[in-house]
Amino acid sequence: MTLMDLDVIMKEQEAVKTPYAFDAGEGLNEGTIRYMVEAKKESDAWLQFRLNALKMFRSKTIPTWLPTWLNDIDYQRLSYYIAESRNVRKTWEEVPTNIKQTFEKLGIPERERRFLAGVEAQFDSEFAYAKMRTQLEQQGVIFTDSTEGLRQYPEVFEPYFAKIVPVHDNKFSALNSAVFSGGSFIYVPKGVKVQQPLQAYFRINAERSGQFERTLIVVDEGAELTYMEGCTAPAFNTQNLHSAVVELVVKKGAKLQYITVQNWSSNVLNLVTKRGWVEEDAELRWIDCNIGSRITVKYPGLILKGRKARGEVLSIALAHDGQRQDTGARALHLANETSSNIVSKSISIGQGWAGYRGQVYVKPGLEHCKNSTECHSLLLGETSPTGTFPTLEIFGDSHNVRHEASIACIDEEKLFYLQQRGLKRSEAMSLSVNGFVNDLVRMFPLEYSVELKRLIDLEVGNAVG
Amino acid sequence: MTDNTLKVENLDLEIAGQKVLQALSMTIRPSEVHILMGPNGAGKSSLAKAIVGHPHYAPQRGHIIFDEQKVDPWTPDKRAQMGIFMAFQSPCEVEGVSVANFLRTAIHAYPHLQASQYTATQFYNHLYTLMDQVGLKRDFAGRELNKGFSGGEKKRLEMLQMLLFQPRLAILDEIDSSLDIEAFQMVVDAIHFLQKNCKTGFLIVTHSILFIEQICPSHIHLLKFGRIVQSGGKELLARIQKFGFNEN
Known part of the structure; x- marks a missing residue:
């Protein structure tokens, strides 16, 4: 065990x-x-x-x-x-x-x-x-x-x-x-x-x-x-x-x-x-x-106060029926050449709500700040809810700010393909979900990433039965 | 004693009000190689998907029997575990899942492979041998499943999986398209290897006469409007070559 x-x-x-x-x-x-x-x-x-x-x-x-x-x-x-x-x-x-x-x-x-x-x-x-x-x-x-x-x-x-x-x-x-x-x-x-x-x-x-x-x-x-x-x-x-x-x-x-x-x-x-x-x-x-x-x-926050300060928020949220993961990030750029990177991956199972709410702010009068925000939602049920609520307040014209969001349902053809190779539906689902968050899970220390995968397997497995 | 025979009996398949397959019957015994030909839209891929249990291709009437068991109510994974394999025309891409991890997970689904007895080293040695055989560079083991693969690389990986899982029945849906000449020979060899060593039966959907000639099939079927309009041996191929699909 x-x-x-x-x-x-x-x-x-x-x-x-x-x-x-x-x-x-x-x-x-x-x-x-x-x-x-x-x-x-x-x-x-x-x-x-x-x-x-x-x-x-x-x-x-x-x-x-x-x-x-x-x-x-x-x-x-x-x-x-x-x-x-x-x-x-x-x-x-x-x-x-x-x-x-x-x-x-x-x-x-x-x-x-x-x-x-x-x-x-x-x-x-x-x-x-x-x-x-x-x-x-x-x-x-x-x-x-x-x-x-x-x-x-x-x-x-x-x-x-x-x-x-x-x-x-x-x-x-x-x-x-x-x-x-x-x-x-x-x-x-x-x-x-x-x-x-x-x-x-x-x-x-x-x-x-x-x-x-x-x-x-x-x-x-x-x-x-x-x-x-x-x-x-x-x-x-x-x-x-x-x-x-x-x-x-x-x-x-x-x-x-x-x-x-x-x-x-x-x-x-x-x-x-x-x-x-x-x-x-x-x-x-x-x-x-x-x-x-x-x-x-x-919404873990970054106050980037000094020149060239860097910050990252990497977040994984998983919600099943009856749960709400109202998670996200805040990045406040208060100095020149500060940079922030936000990646959010949420998984909604059944009627569970998992999504992203965030704020990126670059103070007036600054130069060369960078932000990249990516929010990806994966829905495991046909009517699973999610939401992405980004607020960007960027003052100045030398900054580089990027926001990207995607919402995808679990791909039935992908599940079928994996099932055709012998995986149970729940295993196919777990594999797809773990694949979806894999780039973030790899950031965890090994001890945690292994356990996190197991935990996602269990949550997804329970939901699919 | 298992008989490993596929029997398709009187299959009717309708999708969105369209009759796709009509009273279709077919028997494939171990080591037999059946070719399925026919014009586009005849129902060739639909039959393949119905046999492996794609949820959108569930027949309204008739039965699919494998190894003397009705597999109609079974999920795709249960059919796969029985030894029914399908190589897809355009296999799905699965992000974040490496080829090696996927295959190590998948082999545990097949009792006859006794995967639990493999050590990691043995598994990788076997995998690398197969990669060499199908012509995939070894670094593909660490790549995400099918992601960013060329058409030919996807086909090579499908063949690798077929060789790894050693199915009792293999369905190949236009496996020969987008293959270069070298890969073409590799596929022919893989089919013959399994036919000989694992007594695998084959259902092969193709348009390529050259491919059919290389494979030396035991049966050729012509499918039109969801029905098998003609079945036969090599002599049928000659007629199709001469007159096309529209003779009847």
Whole structure:
């Protein structure tokens, strides 16, 4: 059995029973936030920050392009802070057995041994485990969670915290700012090239709960990092809410690759704001793969701030019946000779909605910026829905901007041809779908690309029967 | 004991109100080579697609029997796994799927190939041998399936697949078109090789007298307006050559 088989099983698997040392209970109000601040032993300044964010959250509405049923989320029926412990273990032996087993089934400790430079494993609101190779610690790499990051290294993180994604950016960035907990805070010092990826794993275990991790990664001048995140949850009949904010800072000449494989169960509302700040001659690449969740709203962003900054958003989205993958990208060109590349491939199965929504902006007064955007949709059913909603605002006449979109139904003649060669219809469909996304899947580290293919096989296979 | 005989019995096929095949019957035994000739639109390709189970070519009446089993309700893949192969006139292009990966997946569909016993090295050695045989450069193994192939290269890959899968019945739809003289000989050799070593029966759709002469068929059928109007041996070929399809 491959790791991804287990991943799918984990989606179906029941939550583990574990005593929670901290539980703010259902509902969202000032008391919830005071409870969190108390539990996390945060300063008054953070209490005020969170309370302001809560006000902002209440005053904001959801974007008009999203399905109206998102207005009906009953925020009082969710719990916002639930943690089995506030004790982040540095060895798997110390992690409580049933929680450790959850992560073992997902193959996390195994991957850590095989090819990761460090792992953080978040279980509901807090990390159960976090460990990085000693060599990186000695090189000054910081790999911690949001609470500890802000407490222990304020000079590193505070200058950027809530600056790339301001609290008021949108309703869900405000919500996250009010109740954030967990998430990776990473700093890679000047010139340090981290060879192997750092990985965070997010698991929601408690029913009717929200996960609000906050990630901030600063890659200093000339440094390099690959970061990967994965996420799953048991399938509950009630809703879970996942609303993360991810802020990335890539300084002069640095490189950062941020890889997501999102496989939430189909009761999770995944409303996420992700954005990166890219300085002179630096490079940020988002590789974003969305397969799970009931709805995902996510448009990873590039703020190309320095001359010759480069950015890429490569995204794969797959939606089956009852799912909506409202994914895309944003590229803001704020300096000369900046370039961005966006490739989106979406697959709609049955009545599942997968598509692209994006913005490309080139500020007035700039010269020689480049953007290329490609959106390709593949429909597996005759009436499968998709949509492409690009917004291009380009000021200036020395730029090179290109938008290309295509929509195709799965080709029956192609399926017939493959079936004539002995492949089952579901195998033929999987092969075609995998072929459709193959050029993007190849960008993933090998370990992930193999699993991603398997996961697509399973999703397509299930749909075809 | 399997008999591997194809029996087409009284086949009626209508597509969009048009009668494409009418009461068509035909029997192909192992090692027999049947040629299907006839004017454009006579129903030659339609018969081929009906036999392999194309969903748009499902007959309204009659039966297709292979190896003593009615295969009419079977999906194309099940028929393929029984050993029925079709080489297409214009095979589909499949993006993002390499020739080698596709073939490694496909061989597992055929029990008689015992693909699970192949190591990767054995598979590639076999594949390369076949590539040499059909005249495809080895770097085609890594190329996307049929994508950007010339007409002749697609045909060569169809022949490679036929040799790899060793079918019990092979249907070749105008395999000889767009082939150069060298490829032409390769196709003839491939047919004779399977006929001899695997007792493969053939149904070959073609317009080329030269091709038919090289193949030495056991049967020749003339198809017009969805009916077989004449069947015979080599003597029929001589008459068609002399009088064309319109004699009857």
